[in-house]
Amino acid sequence: MEHQHIYDAAGRQLCCTQEEKINAAADRQLEHIHEADGHRAKDTSLNGHSDHDGHDHSGAGSSTLQMFLPALISFILLMVAIAFDHWLAPSWFTGWLRLLWYMVAYVPVGFPVIREALQSIGKGEIFSEFLLMGMATIGAFAIGEYPEGVAVMLFYALGEVCQTLAVTRAKANIKTLLDQRPDEVTILENNQPRTVKAEKVNIGQVIQLKPGEKLGLDGALLSESASFNTAALTGESKPDTKTKGETIWAGMINLNTLAQVKVTAAYTDSKLSKILALVQNATAQKAPTELFIRKFAKIYTPIVVLLALLITIVPYFFVDSYVFSQWLYRALVFLVISCPCALVISIPLGYFGGIGAASKNGILFKGSNFLDGLANIQHVVMDKTGTMTEGVFKVQEVVLKPELNKDELLKMVNALEGQSTHPVATAIHQYVGEIDHAIPLENTEEIAGQGLRAMVNGKELLVGNFKLMDTFGIRYDIDPTSIVYTLIAIAYDRRFAGYLTIADSIKEDAQLTITKLNALQVKTTMLSGDKSTVVKFVADKLGIRNAFGDLLPEDKVNKVKDIKAKNETVAFVGDGVNDAPVVALSNVGIAMGGLGSDATIETADVVIQDDQPSKIPMAINIGKQTKKIVWQNIILAFTVKAIVLVLGAGGLATMWEAVFADVGVALLAILNAVRIQQMKF
Incomplete structure (x- = not known):
C-alpha cells in the first residue's frame, strides 16, 4: 500500500508511517534541548535517515560515529604536533609549516562551529555559543597559541559527542514508550483471519490476538479470559487477567492464549492515542527554571563578549607593563569558560529525564512545569471513589x-x-x-x-x-x-x-499512599459527593484527618479555594466528570487515567495510568528529584565557571584549564541530568 504523504504549511513532507510518527514525536520531544543554546540540529534520530518507504539506512550508531571521526582525526594531528613541539622537535616543524599543520588539525572540529556562527549571524542571532568558541580559537591562533586553539574546539566536539549519546539514549526511552501500537492487526471476517491496517478497522469488528501480540485498538474481550502484559501503559509488570466483557486497551500484550477482542473505539480515539498525544506534547510547556535559563543565556552571552573586550582593552590605560597579547589571552580564556552550554543543555535534559522516568512508572506529566509544580505541593486533596477506593460497587x-x-x-x-x-x-x-x-x-x-x-x-x-x-x-x-x-x-x-x-472497597495501596505523603510532609484532605459517614469511615481507616462528604462539585471547588486561601499549594486527585472543575482550579491537577473520565484527563496536568494512588507520592518524589538535579547542575556550573572566570581574568588560569573546566562541567551536568532515568522511586 502506498503511503499517504502529508505536508505542513511550509510545504515540508510530514511523517506517514507509524515508525515515522514515532521518530517525529521523539524528535519533537528533544527539539527544544538543541534550541536552548542554538546547538546545531545533529542527527540523533534512532533510525538515522529514512527514504520514502521509511527503511533505516544509517542508525544512531553511525550518526554518532560520523560526529566522532572528525574529533578523532583532530586529536591524532594535535598529539603529533605536540610531540613535534616538545619531544621530537624536527627542524622542519617551524614557521608556516607548523601553522599549517595546526590549521589542518583545527578544520575538522573548528570549521563546523565557525560555519554555524556565520549562519547564526546571518539569521540575526549574533551572540551564540558558536561565536564565543570561534572568537576564542581564532584569537588563540592570532597570538600563536595554536595547540590551545585546536584543543578548545577538540574538547568542545567531544562534549558534543557525549551530549549526543545522552540525548540518543533519552530518545530511545521515549521511542520505547511511544512504540506501543502495531501498524497492522488481524481481524476475523466470516471466521477467517485477515491482516489489515489498524487505522482501517471499524468499531464492532473482531480482532484475533495471538499469544505475544500487541492490541492495536481499544476493545471488549470476547474470550472467556485472557492474561495481558500492561507494563507499557501502566508501568505495572504483574500480568493482568481479564474476563469476558472487560475492556482491553490498545498497547496491552496478550500473554498465553488465543483471544478475540471486539473493537469499541476508533484507532485515533483509543486511550493509548490520547496517552501518546500527552507524551508527545509534554515538553511544550517548560518549567520556570528552564525558561529563565534560556532567557538568561541570551542576555549572558553578549555581556560575556563585552567583558572580554574590556579585559583586553581597559588594562592598557591602567597597567604600566601592558602587553596586548597577554591580556588578549586572558580574554580568550574568559570566553572559553563562559560558554553556557552546561546550563542550557543539562537543564532541559534533566526535565526531559524526569518526564521519561515518570512515564516508565505509568505517570504522565503534560509538561516540565508540572514537575516543578508537584515538587512544591504542600497539600494533596483527593476524591474518594475511584481514587482511594476501587470504584467497583x-x-x-x-x-x-x-x-x-x-x-x-x-x-x-x-x-x-x-x-x-x-x-x-x-x-x-x-x-x-x-x-x-x-x-x-x-x-x-x-x-x-x-x-x-x-x-x-x-x-x-x-x-x-x-x-x-x-x-x-x-x-x-x-x-x-x-x-x-x-x-x-x-x-x-x-x-x-x-x-x-x-x-466499595479501599484500594490495596491506599494506606501506603497516605503513609508516604505524610513522610513527604504533605497534608491530605478527602472530598467526596458520597455520604459523610462513608467518607469519614474510609478517611479514618486511612489516617486522613480532614474529610468531607455530601459535597456537590461547587462545594469541592469552595473547599479547595479555602485551602489555597491559606497560601498552600494544592494538588487535587480525581477521576469523575464532576472533578474536572476542581482539577482545573488546583495548582496541579492529577487524574486517574484508567477509570477516569475523558474530561478530567483532558483537564488534568498529570495522569496516573493504572489508577494506583501510591503513584501520587511517587510523582511528587520524581518532581522533587528532578528539581534537585536541575539545581545541582545550576550551582555546579555557576560555581566552577565563576572561579575559573576570575582566575582567567587575573591571568592565573590557562586556556587548557578553561577547556577542561568548561567541558568537564558540561559532561558532569549531562551525566547528572540523565541519572534520574535509572532511579527507583
Missing part, C-alpha cells in the same frame, strides 16, 4: 416498601441508571441484570451531585442520594447518617420507595 442490601412490586421497581431503577456511567449504575446493572429497554423513560435528566430523574408511565421516578429527595420534597422515614454504606434512595410517584446499600 456492589449492592449489599435492597430495602423497599413491602407494598411495592420489588422486581418491577428495580427494573425501572435499572433502566434509569442505564443513562449514567457512574460506578453505582454498574453495581445496579450487575445486581438487577439486563436493562429492559421496553420501559418508557421520558424527560430523563441528571441532577449534578444528586442523581437521576425521569417520568415512567406518567409518574416521577427519582434515583440518587438523599439530597435528591430533599430537593424534590420527598419525605423519608429513615436517618441516612445511621447507615455507614453508600445509600441509593428511590422515590416513585412522589413517595419514598426505599433504598439500596452500595459498598
Whole structure:
C-alpha cells in the first residue's frame, strides 16, 4: 500500500508511517534541548535517515560515529604536533609549516562551529555559543597559541559527542514508550483471519490476538479470559487477567492464549492515542527554571563578549607593563569558560529525564512545569471513589416498601441508571441484570451531585442520594447518617420507595499512599459527593484527618479555594466528570487515567495510568528529584565557571584549564541530568 504523504504549511513532507510518527514525536520531544543554546540540529534520530518507504539506512550508531571521526582525526594531528613541539622537535616543524599543520588539525572540529556562527549571524542571532568558541580559537591562533586553539574546539566536539549519546539514549526511552501500537492487526471476517491496517478497522469488528501480540485498538474481550502484559501503559509488570466483557486497551500484550477482542473505539480515539498525544506534547510547556535559563543565556552571552573586550582593552590605560597579547589571552580564556552550554543543555535534559522516568512508572506529566509544580505541593486533596477506593460497587442490601412490586421497581431503577456511567449504575446493572429497554423513560435528566430523574408511565421516578429527595420534597422515614454504606434512595410517584446499600472497597495501596505523603510532609484532605459517614469511615481507616462528604462539585471547588486561601499549594486527585472543575482550579491537577473520565484527563496536568494512588507520592518524589538535579547542575556550573572566570581574568588560569573546566562541567551536568532515568522511586 502506498503511503499517504502529508505536508505542513511550509510545504515540508510530514511523517506517514507509524515508525515515522514515532521518530517525529521523539524528535519533537528533544527539539527544544538543541534550541536552548542554538546547538546545531545533529542527527540523533534512532533510525538515522529514512527514504520514502521509511527503511533505516544509517542508525544512531553511525550518526554518532560520523560526529566522532572528525574529533578523532583532530586529536591524532594535535598529539603529533605536540610531540613535534616538545619531544621530537624536527627542524622542519617551524614557521608556516607548523601553522599549517595546526590549521589542518583545527578544520575538522573548528570549521563546523565557525560555519554555524556565520549562519547564526546571518539569521540575526549574533551572540551564540558558536561565536564565543570561534572568537576564542581564532584569537588563540592570532597570538600563536595554536595547540590551545585546536584543543578548545577538540574538547568542545567531544562534549558534543557525549551530549549526543545522552540525548540518543533519552530518545530511545521515549521511542520505547511511544512504540506501543502495531501498524497492522488481524481481524476475523466470516471466521477467517485477515491482516489489515489498524487505522482501517471499524468499531464492532473482531480482532484475533495471538499469544505475544500487541492490541492495536481499544476493545471488549470476547474470550472467556485472557492474561495481558500492561507494563507499557501502566508501568505495572504483574500480568493482568481479564474476563469476558472487560475492556482491553490498545498497547496491552496478550500473554498465553488465543483471544478475540471486539473493537469499541476508533484507532485515533483509543486511550493509548490520547496517552501518546500527552507524551508527545509534554515538553511544550517548560518549567520556570528552564525558561529563565534560556532567557538568561541570551542576555549572558553578549555581556560575556563585552567583558572580554574590556579585559583586553581597559588594562592598557591602567597597567604600566601592558602587553596586548597577554591580556588578549586572558580574554580568550574568559570566553572559553563562559560558554553556557552546561546550563542550557543539562537543564532541559534533566526535565526531559524526569518526564521519561515518570512515564516508565505509568505517570504522565503534560509538561516540565508540572514537575516543578508537584515538587512544591504542600497539600494533596483527593476524591474518594475511584481514587482511594476501587470504584467497583456492589449492592449489599435492597430495602423497599413491602407494598411495592420489588422486581418491577428495580427494573425501572435499572433502566434509569442505564443513562449514567457512574460506578453505582454498574453495581445496579450487575445486581438487577439486563436493562429492559421496553420501559418508557421520558424527560430523563441528571441532577449534578444528586442523581437521576425521569417520568415512567406518567409518574416521577427519582434515583440518587438523599439530597435528591430533599430537593424534590420527598419525605423519608429513615436517618441516612445511621447507615455507614453508600445509600441509593428511590422515590416513585412522589413517595419514598426505599433504598439500596452500595459498598466499595479501599484500594490495596491506599494506606501506603497516605503513609508516604505524610513522610513527604504533605497534608491530605478527602472530598467526596458520597455520604459523610462513608467518607469519614474510609478517611479514618486511612489516617486522613480532614474529610468531607455530601459535597456537590461547587462545594469541592469552595473547599479547595479555602485551602489555597491559606497560601498552600494544592494538588487535587480525581477521576469523575464532576472533578474536572476542581482539577482545573488546583495548582496541579492529577487524574486517574484508567477509570477516569475523558474530561478530567483532558483537564488534568498529570495522569496516573493504572489508577494506583501510591503513584501520587511517587510523582511528587520524581518532581522533587528532578528539581534537585536541575539545581545541582545550576550551582555546579555557576560555581566552577565563576572561579575559573576570575582566575582567567587575573591571568592565573590557562586556556587548557578553561577547556577542561568548561567541558568537564558540561559532561558532569549531562551525566547528572540523565541519572534520574535509572532511579527507583
